[in-house]
Amino acid sequence: MDGTSPRLWPYAANNSPLPLPTRAVLYSPQAVVDLVFEAARTPDVEPLDGGAVLEYARGYAANGTSLDDLLVACGAEPLEGRRPILLQGELANPYRLQEMGMSPLPLLPVRLEDLCRTWADGLDPRDEYPGVHHVTLARTPGWWEASVLGLATKGQLKRIRTWLDNGVPHVWRPVKLAEGGVRLEHEPLEPPLQSDVEWDGTVERVSKAPPAATGPLLSLDDLLVVVHTRQGCYNHRGRLARCVHMQQRAFHDQLFRKGSSHRWNDVLTVR
Numbered sequence: 001m002d003g004t005s006p007r008l009w010p011y012a013a014n015n016s017p018l019p020l021p022t023r024a025v026l027y028s029p030q031a032v033v034d035l036v037f038e039a040a041r042t043p044d045v046e047p048l049d050g051g052a053v054l055e056y057a058r059g060y061a062a063n064g065t066s067l068d069d070l071l072v073a074c075g076a077e078p079l080e081g082r083r084p085i086l087l088q089g090e091l092a093n094p095y096r097l098q099e100m101g102m103s104p105l106p107l108l109p110v111r112l113e114d115l116c117r118t119w120a121d122g123l124d125p126r127d128e129y130p131g132v133h134h135v136t137l138a139r140t141p142g143w144w145e146a147s148v149l150g151l152a153t154k155g156q157l158k159r160i161r162t163w164l165d166n167g168v169p170h171v172w173r174p175v176k177l178a179e180g181g182v183r184l185e186h187e188p189l190e191p192p193l194q195s196d197v198e199w200d201g202t203v204e205r206v207s208k209a210p211p212a213a214t215g216p217l218l219s220l221d222d223l224l225v226v227v228h229t230r231q232g233c234y235n236h237r238g239r240l241a242r243c244v245h246m247q248q249r250a251f252h253d254q255l256f257r258k259g260s261s262h263r264w265n266d267v268l269t270v271r
Helices: 050-059 067-073 096-101 152-166 250-254
Strands: 025-027 032-034 060-064 083-087 103-121 135-152 170-175 180-186 195-200 204-206 223-227 233-234 260-262
Touching: 025 067, 050 083, 050 135, 060 170, 083 152, 083 260, 096 233, 103 233, 135 180, 135 223, 152 170, 152 223
Parallel strands: 083 223, 135 204
Antiparallel strands: 025 032, 025 103, 083 135, 103 135, 103 180, 170 223, 195 204, 233 260
16 A cells, blocks of 8 residues: 555545554545554553653654655644544545645554444444444444544544534533553554453453553543443343444344434443
8 A cells, every 4th residue: 555545545434443454554536555663662651641652653654765754855844733533433534634635744554442343323324225324332342343543633633523523513522531542553463353342241341451552551531532422332132343343234234223323422432
């Protein structure tokens, strides 16, 4: 994908959750550039606050050119002043970002811990049937999976929220997590199998040991997350429809509007 137009990205938005980049990239309207972490890896340090996250991100580069220099070359704001935001759905998809008119945005792989990505129980009418079901978060003790961290400017944060709301205020809420963990990830990460999810009739959990950490934990105090607050996420007889186990079209055809919804603040604790 290095130097390739975002319009040639192989996954359209309605293929979510497939579009999540499995590697670090710098998105720009002209190109998607692969990034490599060239500094020493430090998985065992204290949780990184916002400034430390940006300092860590300076270790990413492409062909010897630092991420900061790549941003400047794109005419974009450097890392200083940007803020980490979790992009858990198709908003990490370069195809979607270009459609939104997004300016250059670094996208870094992260690992969710005790949190899972699940379908928001609502339909975006701007895409052809079956439309796009955006992705929100819910707790699952012991769970892990890959997601994407964006390093966004204030203007980009506003654009993301405005685009998600689509003219209807307060459908999506920016929050800080009060549970779970998010850490930078430097290796491919496979989530637990559906058979690994234990269910006692009340709580879903994973007892299987997670893969070893490859990157540092992020402070939740400085991490912005946007969650769906209208219906929350789908309630499949008390269980969650996780994105990694049920792709978007299957969710739409088999579960959407055929059951009830979890209230968003019943499945996730925020501050």
